[in-house]
Amino acid sequence: MTKKTFIRSVLVAPKEIRFEEVPIPTPGPGQALVQVKACALCTWEQRVYAGVDTSVYPLLGGHEVSGIVAEVGPGLQVKVKPGDHVVAARLYRCFQCTSCRRGLDNICDNAWQNRQVGEPAGPGGLSEYMLVDGYQIYPVSSDVPFTESCLSEPVSCVLRSIKKAQVEPADNVVIIGAGIMGLLHLMLTKRLGARVFVSEPNPVRAAKALEMGALATIDPSKENFTERVKELTGGRGADVIFAAIGVASAIEEAIKAVGKGGRLMVYASVHPRGSMITIDPNLFHNKEIVLTGTVSQDSEDFLQAVALLSSRSINLQPLISKVFPFSQLREALEAALNGNNYRVIVTM
Numbered sequence: 001m002t003k004k005t006f007i008r009s010v011l012v013a014p015k016e017i018r019f020e021e022v023p024i025p026t027p028g029p030g031q032a033l034v035q036v037k038a039c040a041l042c043t044w045e046q047r048v049y050a051g052v053d054t055s056v057y058p059l060l061g062g063h064e065v066s067g068i069v070a071e072v073g074p075g076l077q078v079k080v081k082p083g084d085h086v087v088a089a090r091l092y093r094c095f096q097c098t099s100c101r102r103g104l105d106n107i108c109d110n111a112w113q114n115r116q117v118g119e120p121a122g123p124g125g126l127s128e129y130m131l132v133d134g135y136q137i138y139p140v141s142s143d144v145p146f147t148e149s150c151l152s153e154p155v156s157c158v159l160r161s162i163k164k165a166q167v168e169p170a171d172n173v174v175i176i177g178a179g180i181m182g183l184l185h186l187m188l189t190k191r192l193g194a195r196v197f198v199s200e201p202n203p204v205r206a207a208k209a210l211e212m213g214a215l216a217t218i219d220p221s222k223e224n225f226t227e228r229v230k231e232l233t234g235g236r237g238a239d240v241i242f243a244a245i246g247v248a249s250a251i252e253e254a255i256k257a258v259g260k261g262g263r264l265m266v267y268a269s270v271h272p273r274g275s276m277i278t279i280d281p282n283l284f285h286n287k288e289i290v291l292t293g294t295v296s297q298d299s300e301d302f303l304q305a306v307a308l309l310s311s312r313s314i315n316l317q318p319l320i321s322k323v324f325p326f327s328q329l330r331e332a333l334e335a336a337l338n339g340n341n342y343r344v345i346v347t348m
């Protein structure tokens with residue numbers, strides 16, 4: 001390799017990005033060096049950039065990331081070679097803690113324990129290169145554009161959510177929020193044969209949900225959410241409700257609209273942290289409702305997401321709003337914060 005250094009970005013303070021030139025590392029045993037080609041800007045990076053989440057500075061952001069294998073370290077057991085297209089699952093898992101051993105590697109007890117002393121922490125996909133451990137590497141078909149394959153991560157999170165909510169064919173599903181995560185839930189539950197409704201006050205987003213196959217939309221700012229759900233489901237209530245927005249009051253309202261034996265999935269993290277809700281416990285007793293949630297994805301969810309993309313069985317193009325070069329990361333993050341955009345991606 002002729003190039004000796006690369007550029008990485010560090011989120012250092014609200015609205016402050018530092019670009020650093022650092023040496024290109026050599027992959028150690030069981031690792032690969034990946035040349036990053038595309039990285040999508042998730043809500044987490046947006047919150048850190050905007051100063052809503054200030055607990056993690058300095059942060060090497062970027063966990064929705066795709067690229068090309070540049071160099072393979074000794075003993076790497078994933079079957080890849082330089083030039084192969086890959087997606088990287090950037091969240092650290094130890095596979096040794098109790099959570100990992102119980103199959104909950106999405107909530108590894110040591111997720112933040114791999115910091116290198118003196119180095120900023122974080123997934124580091126907003127860089128020209130990154131070192132990845134074998135378990136984080138997923139080969140992807142070279143037919144998939146990097147701007148789509150980097151979205152394997154959000155797809156894998158939604159797959160986990162849908163599996164855990166046990167969506168069945170013909171289930172009445174209500175998705176609260178038509179942001180990218182809501183629309184991914186719409187796309188993937190429709191594939192299972194569900195009847196899908198979307199609750200969204202923003203008329204532009206609601207129209208997009210209808211375009212992408214929602215049977216009807218609900219405007220919770222104008223209509224009574226629970227009554228409207230009952231009306232749409234023949235009086236029964238929803239079999240599954242996904243809360244794809246992090247608003248406590250929406251979850252409190254949604255539980256009333258879940259039908260007998262139904263599930264309410266708290267998908268999005270709720271802000272501000274520490275928000276509380278009040279629920280009539282007899283809803284669980286009388287209607288056997290399940291209230292649950294998910295975060296991130298486990299290794300199997302990621303594998304399935306990459307397979308879905310590799311076989312080109314889902315089209316993510318409608319969810320990509322803008323693509324910026326890496327040098328315009330600031331402009332890209334500003335665009336991502338604009339509520340009318342879905343995913344904004346930077347390319348290297």
Ligand SMILES: [Zn+2]
Nearest residue numbers: 042064153154
């Ligand atoms: Zn993400």
Ligand SMILES: [Zn+2]
Nearest residue numbers: 094097100108
């Ligand atoms: Zn672990």
